[in-house]
Amino acid sequence: PAPTADSVLAGLDPEQRQVATTLQGPVCVLAGAGTGKTRALTHRIAYAAHSGAYVPQRVLAVTFTARAAGEMRTRLRDLGVAGVQARTFHAAALRQLQFFWPQAIGGTLPSIVEHKATLVADACARLRLQADRARVRDLSAEVEWAKVMLVDVDDYVREAAKTGRGEPGGLDLATVARVMRTYEDVKADRGVIDFEDVLLLTVGILDERPDVAAAVRQQYRHFVVDEYQDVSPLQQRLLDLWVGGRDDLCVVGDASQTIYSFAGATPEHLLEFPRRHPGTTVVKLVRDYRSTPQVVGLANTVLSQATGAHARARLELIAQRPPGPAPTFTAYDDDVAEATGVAARIAKAVRAGRPAREVAVLFRTNGQSQALEQALADAGVPYVLRGGERFFSRREVRDAVVLLRGAARAQAPGSELGGEVRDVLSSAGWTERAPGATGAVRDRWESLQALVMLADELAVKRPGSTLSDLVTELDERASAQHAPTVDGVTLASLHAAKGLEWDVVHLVGVSEGLLPISFADSAEDVEEERRLLYVGVTRAREEIHLSWAGARTPGARATRSPSRFLDAVLPGAGSVPGARRGPGQAGQGGSRAKTKTPAKCRSCGTLLSSGAERKLGRCDACPPTYDEAVFERLRTWRSAVAKEASVPAYVV
Ligand code: ATP
Numbered sequence: 001p002a003p004t005a006d007s008v009l010a011g012l013d014p015e016q017r018q019v020a021t022t023l024q025g026p027v028c029v030l031a032g033a034g035t036g037k038t039r040a041l042t043h044r045i046a047y048a049a050h051s052g053a054y055v056p057q058r059v060l061a062v063t064f065t066a067r068a069a070g071e072m073r074t075r076l077r078d079l080g081v082a083g084v085q086a087r088t089f090h091a092a093a094l095r096q097l098q099f100f101w102p103q104a105i106g107g108t109l110p111s112i113v114e115h116k117a118t119l120v121a122d123a124c125a126r127l128r129l130q131a132d133r134a135r136v137r138d139l140s141a142e143v144e145w146a147k148v149m150l151v152d153v154d155d156y157v158r159e160a161a162k163t164g165r166g167e168p169g170g171l172d173l174a175t176v177a178r179v180m181r182t183y184e185d186v187k188a189d190r191g192v193i194d195f196e197d198v199l200l201l202t203v204g205i206l207d208e209r210p211d212v213a214a215a216v217r218q219q220y221r222h223f224v225v226d227e228y229q230d231v232s233p234l235q236q237r238l239l240d241l242w243v244g245g246r247d248d249l250c251v252v253g254d255a256s257q258t259i260y261s262f263a264g265a266t267p268e269h270l271l272e273f274p275r276r277h278p279g280t281t282v283v284k285l286v287r288d289y290r291s292t293p294q295v296v297g298l299a300n301t302v303l304s305q306a307t308g309a310h311a312r313a314r315l316e317l318i319a320q321r322p323p324g325p326a327p328t329f330t331a332y333d334d335d336v337a338e339a340t341g342v343a344a345r346i347a348k349a350v351r352a353g354r355p356a357r358e359v360a361v362l363f364r365t366n367g368q369s370q371a372l373e374q375a376l377a378d379a380g381v382p383y384v385l386r387g388g389e390r391f392f393s394r395r396e397v398r399d400a401v402v403l404l405r406g407a408a409r410a411q412a413p414g415s416e417l418g419g420e421v422r423d424v425l426s427s428a429g430w431t432e433r434a435p436g437a438t439g440a441v442r443d444r445w446e447s448l449q450a451l452v453m454l455a456d457e458l459a460v461k462r463p464g465s466t467l468s469d470l471v472t473e474l475d476e477r478a479s480a481q482h483a484p485t486v487d488g489v490t491l492a493s494l495h496a497a498k499g500l501e502w503d504v505v506h507l508v509g510v511s512e513g514l515l516p517i518s519f520a521d522s523a524e525d526v527e528e529e530r531r532l533l534y535v536g537v538t539r540a541r542e543e544i545h546l547s548w549a550g551a552r553t554p555g556a557r558a559t560r561s562p563s564r565f566l567d568a569v570l571p572g573a574g575s576v577p578g579a580r581r582g583p584g585q586a587g588q589g590g591s592r593a594k595t596k597t598p599a600k601c602r603s604c605g606t607l608l609s610s611g612a613e614r615k616l617g618r619c620d621a622c623p624p625t626y627d628e629a630v631f632e633r634l635r636t637w638r639s640a641v642a643k644e645a646s647v648p649a650y651v652v
Pocket residue numbers: 011012013016031032033034035036037038039040254257288289290498499500501538
């Protein structure tokens with residue numbers, strides 16, 4: 001039967017129902033992991049659409065990742081609602097920027113630089129500053145920080161001193177400010193903008209052009225924001241402009257899952273929301289629908305030790321699901337043994353009938369994935385490494401789509417998707433079996449395999465569909481950045497796992513030095529690491545397996561001990577043979593100011609391991625984070641804005 005307003009509500013508990021049906025005034029949902037925040041949001045949209053309160057095209061649903069946006073779209077389609085714009089801040093802003101640029105600025109949108117390193121190095125050269133890799137990395141991160149924090153270059157020295165930013169790149173703050181200015185000049189000279197510029201420029205246009213703001217507000221009238229605890233000041237500013245003082249806004253979040261502080265995220269926006277928006281309906285959800293009592297118990301224990309501002313907003317989770325197996329804790333000698341052990345366990349489960357896509361292996365740093373990839377490949381278990389971000393920008397995907405489009409045109413009308421897709425993709429390099437290799441070859445295959453699987457899926461869902469139906473589907477997905485997925489075990493960083501869930505979760509490397517990561521040197525940093533563990537644990541529906549390795553490589557001396565976060569759950573954990581908390585590893589306390597920025601991915605915060613990753617300033621799994629458009633640049637074009645140009649209606 002087709003979904004109706006009533007049937008949409010039937011799948012919700014009373015508090016979730018309140019979220020779905022309170023369509024008057026702002027709504028703020030404060031709730032822990034797995035309590036159905038995302039579900040309540042999605043059902044709110046579906047309920048409002050079915051009851052006639054919302055026109056789906058007028059809803060903007062902001063999600064944290066492209067994958068989450070894709071999942072929301074799929075979920076809404078299953079609930080009988082199409083046309084909702086479910087996007088990340090970035091994707092939504094980019095679309096508006098592309099649309100309005102010709103009228104508001106003139107010409108076409110400049111190209112977006114994939115990473116800042118080259119530009120920052122260039123800025124250093126202009127200032128005759130030495131630009132070694134570490135300095136460029138630190139300065140890039142600092143440029144990004146200032147932009148997402150909405151700190152103007154003119155105020156940077158004061159603001160950075162106030163927040164204890166130390167000496168980024170080993171330079172005094174005044175020099176850093178000069179680098180920031182020059183960086184903007186370099187960008188302007190090259191005619192490019194960076195990742196943060198996309199949001200900043202959108203903010204600038206909406207701010208400066210009431211006609212543009214009116215067109216956007218005409219299009220979007222209802223707003224929902226998922227993962228609101230991780231919103232940055234820049235994103236908040238953009239949201240304010242979109243909403244434009246109206247109150248049809250529903251935000252959901254969990255302060256205990258703030259894991260992007262390094263990127264300017266602050267749960268203050270969430271906690272302060274009811275005060276900023278008088279008349280807000282605050283809803284708290286405490287029933288955990290995702291996980292077994294065993295998993296929920298572990299999550300509660302991890303959080304019970306938390307301290308600081310985030311901890312005060314904590315809500316104890318109450319498990320709803322029937323009991324399952326107890327969490328397991330396993331010590332391995334070294335990383336290779338750990339990877340092999342985990343892979344063997346997964347292979348056994350998959351042989352026993354557990355679908356591979358229902359299993360995830362989560363880790364703190366992307367450097368940990370290599371050993372796991374190898375071990376899974378050796379055990380014959382399919383796996384997916386990349387999160388599907390920027391899927392449609394990948395070269396092999398673009399090439400494949402061109403080939404498919406050509407083949408679709410050549411196809412006789414009425415002929416059906418089956419073998420033909422495989423033939424076409426074979427000419428793009430696809431093979432029936434996954435290549436034994438890891439790295440770029442494997443990535444490429446994975447992309448093409450995702451297209452094959454999508455074709456298969458389509459053939460099952462819509463029998464009789466043709467190649468051109470596939471191409472249409474691909475075009476739709478490309479515009480929504482909704483990547484197809486490969487069936488396999490997910491390998492992901494803890495940061496990338498946010499909001500997702502699997503039946504079985506293996507959390508590897510739960511040791512001192514990795515979780516908390518060695519460079520977590522302030523008390524706040526350590527708390528964020530604890531929240532990462534909480535996020536990881538709460539991804540599991542049925543089984544959670546935690547493990548760690550004493551040494552990095554076989555035969556090396558064991559220097560790592562189990563994570564301090566396990567102290568409360570693991571009696572005598574410190575007694576792993578040979579393992580101890582080494583000097584130089586994270587200590588409990590002190591809130592001393594950071595003096596260096598470690599090699600973290602600008603986008604997801606995982607520790608960067610390979611030289612190539614560090615050069616880029618981001619991990620392989622993440623889309624390029626862009627630096628934000630500097631304010632000076634903003635001012636330059638502001639003065640050039642063509643005020644008279646008429647703005648067309650913005651229709652998505
Ligand atoms: P996170 O904080 O990790 O993002 P969340 O609060 O957004 O979690 P959801 O992902 O919405 O939680 O829900 C967790 C799981 O519980 C999902 O599988 C969802 O379908 C299920 N669930 C949520 N609410 C209910 C309910 N009322 N009845 C049955 N299942 C539910």
